[in-house]
Amino acid sequence: MTQDLTVYEAIERRRDVRAEFSGELLDDDVLVRILSAAHRAPSVGNSQPWDFVVIQSPETLDAFAAHVACKRDDFAESLPPERAATFSPIKIEGIRESRTGIVVTHDQSRGGQHVLGRHTITDAGLFSTVLAIQNLWLAATAEGIGVGWVSFYDEPFLANLAGLPEGVRPIAWLCIGPVTRLQEVPDLERFGWRSRRPLDEAIHRERF
Amino acid sequence: MTQDLTVYEAIERRRDVRAEFSGELLDDDVLVRILSAAHRAPSVGNSQPWDFVVIQSPETLDAFAAHVACKRDDFAESLPPERAATFSPIKIEGIRESRTGIVVTHDQSRGGQHVLGRHTITDAGLFSTVLAIQNLWLAATAEGIGVGWVSFYDEPFLANLAGLPEGVRPIAWLCIGPVTRLQEVPDLERFGWRSRRPLDEAIHRERF
Numbered sequence: 001m002t003q004d005l006t007v008y009e010a011i012e013r014r015r016d017v018r019a020e021f022s023g024e025l026l027d028d029d030v031l032v033r034i035l036s037a038a039h040r041a042p043s044v045g046n047s048q049p050w051d052f053v054v055i056q057s058p059e060t061l062d063a064f065a066a067h068v069a070c071k072r073d074d075f076a077e078s079l080p081p082e083r084a085a086t087f088s089p090i091k092i093e094g095i096r097e098s099r100t101g102i103v104v105t106h107d108q109s110r111g112g113q114h115v116l117g118r119h120t121i122t123d124a125g126l127f128s129t130v131l132a133i134q135n136l137w138l139a140a141t142a143e144g145i146g147v148g149w150v151s152f153y154d155e156p157f158l159a160n161l162a163g164l165p166e167g168v169r170p171i172a173w174l175c176i177g178p179v180t181r182l183q184e185v186p187d188l189e190r191f192g193w194r195s196r197r198p199l200d201e202a203i204h205r206e207r208f
Numbered sequence: 209m210t211q212d213l214t215v216y217e218a219i220e221r222r223r224d225v226r227a228e229f230s231g232e233l234l235d236d237d238v239l240v241r242i243l244s245a246a247h248r249a250p251s252v253g254n255s256q257p258w259d260f261v262v263i264q265s266p267e268t269l270d271a272f273a274a275h276v277a278c279k280r281d282d283f284a285e286s287l288p289p290e291r292a293a294t295f296s297p298i299k300i301e302g303i304r305e306s307r308t309g310i311v312v313t314h315d316q317s318r319g320g321q322h323v324l325g326r327h328t329i330t331d332a333g334l335f336s337t338v339l340a341i342q343n344l345w346l347a348a349t350a351e352g353i354g355v356g357w358v359s360f361y362d363e364p365f366l367a368n369l370a371g372l373p374e375g376v377r378p379i380a381w382l383c384i385g386p387v388t389r390l391q392e393v394p395d396l397e398r399f400g401w402r403s404r405r406p407l408d409e410a411i412h413r414e415r416f
Binding site: 003004005006007008010011012014016032035036037039040041042044045046047048050051052053054055056057060071074075078079080083087090092105111114116117118119120121123124126127130131133134135137138139141142149151152153154155162163164165168171172186188189193194195196197199202203204205206207208 | 211212213214215216218219220222224240241243244245247248249250252253254255256258259260261262263264265268279282283286287288291295298300313319322324325326327328329331332334335338339341342343345346347349350357359360361362363370371372373376379380394396397401402403404405407410411412413414415416
């Protein structure tokens with residue numbers, strides 16, 4: 001039990017998991033605790049515009065994995081040869097092995113017509129939903145559970161698969177489940193796809 | 209020193225701070241630790257598309273506060289009378305009192321032409337930047353430091369104020385600084401603006 005990980009430890013240990021899912025099914029109590037952490041995220045005007053569709057049916061996982069495989073091929077074909085070779089060994093999802101997918105959705109109509117803090121920045125609602133995902137990710141890490149965000153999909157396909165009503169947008173498919181371990185170095189660094197940027201370059205004083 | 213807050217404790221304790229800034233200036237070592245936590249966020253294709261402009265000049269804080277005050281008036285005028293009365297006592301920013309603003313920005317061109325995982329979902333880059341904000345917020349909470357996200361502004365105004373280059377978008381102004389305390393109940397619940405949605409309503413099984 002690692003639930004007592006500190007914030008900094010969890011931020012450091014968190015990985016985007018693809019290959020390390022153990023194949024066990026996530027305990028439902030743990031799942032609900034993790035979703036409860038997501039649900040405590042800040043949101044513009046307290047609109048709480050997120051929902052979580054928990055998918056464990058093998059047929060649905062298979063259907064999504066097949067769709068993602070096609071999108072992976074599309075991306076591979078778009079790359080120049082050298083990048084394609086770097087991309088080739090990189091696993092991009094653990095949809096079946098994680099045994100649980102969470103489709104995080106965003107409903108821009110939640111909160112009615114007058115959302116405090118959203119009249120100037122339309123995307124502020126969407127940002128709230130994304131903040132919930134990071135809460136979820138860190139809570140899962142504290143529980144010793146792996147999370148992998150898959151973004152190789154067409155939104156209409158996933159909206160249909162998850163039975164989303166009109167106006168509700170899928171924001172993420174998260175693979176979530178027990179893991180054998182978490183990698184120490186992120187996959188995309190280990191495979192030479194792209195390295196870390198120094199913090200100094202990201203901090204500016206007074207003006208960009 | 210509360211740096212050893214667990215993830216769940218920080219998620220529970222985190223508030224969107226407006227009125228509780230003490231007026232002391234944030235220690236720079238603490239600021240850099242918090243930004244380092246933000247910088248360890250996951251990002252699509254490891255693109256790390258975020259930057260942080262730290263603003264402490266009183267003139268710039270004043271200029272931003274004046275702009276936000278106008279936007280607050282615009283919102284108040286758009287409300288029906290009953291909502292306007294509920295809105296009236298709600299403080300929406302602590303720009304001057306926090307003494308430090310962090311403008312979090314997003315650069316969609318970071319990572320070049322082929323961003324792994326962004327060819328299907330254009331917004332995946334933007335989502336990465338928002339994940340960094342939640343890391344920052346939880347790390348600050350663990351440090352006993354308050355953060356308040358201000359979204360009452362026009363993007364071109366803030367882009368100009370922070371000297372952002374063409375193509376770099378401001379995503380948030382975060383007021384950040386020492387606090388006298390963190391509220392137990394979020395402001396918008398205390399002031400009757402909008403209450404919490406039950407978790408059960410947000411969780412769906414297999415389909416929405």
